[in-house]
Amino acid sequence: MSRVRRIAAALTMALGCHGLFLLAVGSMAFMLATGLQHGFGRLPRPYGLVADVALLLQFPLVHSWLLTRRGRQLLVKLSPVGFGRELVPTTYVALASLQLLLAFWLWTPSGVVWRGIGGFGQGEAVWPWLAFAGAWLFLGKALFDAGLGLQSGAIGWWAVLRGQAVRYPDLPTRGLFARCRQPIYLGFALVLWTAPVWSLDWLLLATVWTVYCIVGPRFKEARFGAMFGARFANYRSAVPYFLPKLHP
Numbered sequence: 001m002s003r004v005r006r007i008a009a010a011l012t013m014a015l016g017c018h019g020l021f022l023l024a025v026g027s028m029a030f031m032l033a034t035g036l037q038h039g040f041g042r043l044p045r046p047y048g049l050v051a052d053v054a055l056l057l058q059f060p061l062v063h064s065w066l067l068t069r070r071g072r073q074l075l076v077k078l079s080p081v082g083f084g085r086e087l088v089p090t091t092y093v094a095l096a097s098l099q100l101l102l103a104f105w106l107w108t109p110s111g112v113v114w115r116g117i118g119g120f121g122q123g124e125a126v127w128p129w130l131a132f133a134g135a136w137l138f139l140g141k142a143l144f145d146a147g148l149g150l151q152s153g154a155i156g157w158w159a160v161l162r163g164q165a166v167r168y169p170d171l172p173t174r175g176l177f178a179r180c181r182q183p184i185y186l187g188f189a190l191v192l193w194t195a196p197v198w199s200l201d202w203l204l205l206a207t208v209w210t211v212y213c214i215v216g217p218r219f220k221e222a223r224f225g226a227m228f229g230a231r232f233a234n235y236r237s238a239v240p241y242f243l244p245k246l247h248p
Helices: 003-033 047-065 069-078 088-105 123-151 154-162 183-193 200-215 217-228 230-238
Strands: 113-115
Touching (some): 003 183, 047 200, 088 154, 123 183
């Protein structure tokens, strides 16, 4: 494949992946901040609830399956011809972003809201918003410590752009990873539970996805054990799984 086509493929994937990523993050923040009451789903009860549960489950199930051997093979096929293997990280993040967009924008709102939205000038309303912002900062720090290039999918298209092999980051053990082994999943759960608007929709989403945040990393750690062997075994024995240790 010519150099021009290689660069065009890399830049196209970069724009698509990061555009979808930003849109998904923005949609998640907006929907959580408004109690998931702005989804476009309009199915009547009980079909709306069934559809919402299906939307919740498709994210962890597909997201985890794509990390298996067969899932990776599918990612290679879905990537542009000639760069399937290199673009696996980019394609993976793009698909995860699409999954989040599907979950939030096809959501059928219940209309059941227990605590409404408030502004910063309303005294007690300040603290929920500060907690929500703090959870997002924690999640962002965890993504940075894990290797932002991998978590954002940038290492795939960047390798294609430079005509090099993908350079995956080493086992993360520093920053928040020195306190707990799964700070990304912890940060994701914190974002869910600090949402400033409480609704039936929010409670359903936070409960289902928190279960995934606790259970899902077990499969990730099995892969790390196979990849890093004794290094990961030593790290696992010294650092707690989900709840961080507060002392050095």
